Amino acid sequence: MMKRRAFLAGLLGVGAWPLSPLRAATQTEETRGNPMIEKLERSEAEWKRILTPEQFHVLRQEGTERAWTSPLNDEKREGVFVCAGCGLELFTSEMKYDSGTGWPSFFTTLPGVFGTKRDFKLILPRTEYHCARCGGHHGHVFNDGPPPTGQRWCNNGVALHFVPAEG
Numbered sequence: 001m002m003k004r005r006a007f008l009a010g011l012l013g014v015g016a017w018p019l020s021p022l023r024a025a026t027q028t029e030e031t032r033g034n035p036m037i038e039k040l041e042r043s044e045a046e047w048k049r050i051l052t053p054e055q056f057h058v059l060r061q062e063g064t065e066r067a068w069t070s071p072l073n074d075e076k077r078e079g080v081f082v083c084a085g086c087g088l089e090l091f092t093s094e095m096k097y098d099s100g101t102g103w104p105s106f107f108t109t110l111p112g113v114f115g116t117k118r119d120f121k122l123i124l125p126r127t128e129y130h131c132a133r134c135g136g137h138h139g140h141v142f143n144d145g146p147p148p149t150g151q152r153w154c155n156n157g158v159a160l161h162f163v164p165a166e167g
Contacts, residue, residue, distance in 0.1 A: 037112065040086050040134045051085065058156045059085045059136035062119075062128070067102025070157020075104070079164040081155075086134035088113055090160070091153070099145070099152055104160065106153040107145045116141070129153070 042050070047060050057063035072081070081091040081104070090113050091106045099105035112132060119128040119140065126140045138159045145152035 037088065037132045042134070047085075052158070054158045055084050058159050059131075059134075059138075062137040063156075064139075065103075065156045065158050069102075070104060072104045072157040072160055072162060073098075073102065075162050077162075077164050079162055081106075081160045081162055083131045083134060083136055083138070084159050084161050085131060085136035087161075088131055088133040090114070090131070090138070091155075093165075097146055099154065101152075101154060103139065104155045104157050105145070106155065107147075107149050107151055109153055114138070 044060070048056055051059060054065065058065055075093075075096070078093050080089050080093070081096070082089050089110055091109055095106040095108050097105060097107055114129040115132055115135075116127050116129045119126045126142075128137065128140050130137050136159060137156075139153065139155040142152045142154060143150055
C-alpha cells in the first residue's frame with residue numbers, strides 16, 4: 001500500500017502522503033518578481049475600498065472569474081494591460097492571443113512583473129502568478145501556448161485594465 005501511495009504522490013507532485021488540503025495549498029516555490037519594483041502594501045479594508053467585489057475576490061482572495069465574462073477577451077487594440085490593483089504594466093497587446101479558454105491569454109509578460117508559486121487547490125500542481133508590486137493574484141501559467149514561448153499566461157480579466165496606445 002505504501003508503494004502505491006508514494007507512486008501517486010510522486011505522480012501528483014505533492015510530496016509526502018497523506019497530505020492535508022491546507023498543507024497542499026500552502027506549499028510554495030515562490031519566485032520573486034523584479035527587485036527594482038517597490039512593493040505596495042495595503043490593508044484588507046483599503047483593498048476592499050479600492051477594488052470592486054469581483055476584483056477583490058480575484059486579486060486578494062485568489063479567486064477565478066467565470067470564463068467568457070471579460071470584455072478583454074475581445075480587446076484587439078494596441079496598448080498595454082496593467083494590474084487593476086496597482087497599475088503596474090504587465091503585458092502589451094502584441095503578447096495577447098486567443099487561447100479559446102475564455103480568459104485573456106498572453107504568450108509572455110513584461111520582464112520581472114510577476115512572482116510565481118505552486119498551487120495545489122485542484123490537487124494537480126499548477127503555477128500561479130501574482131503582481132510583483134501589489135501581490136495581486138492574476139491567474140496561472142501553462143505550457144500549452146503558442147510559439148515563441150510555448151506558454152499560456154491565463155489571466156483573469158477583472159485583474160487587468162487596458163490602456164490603449166495614444167494616437
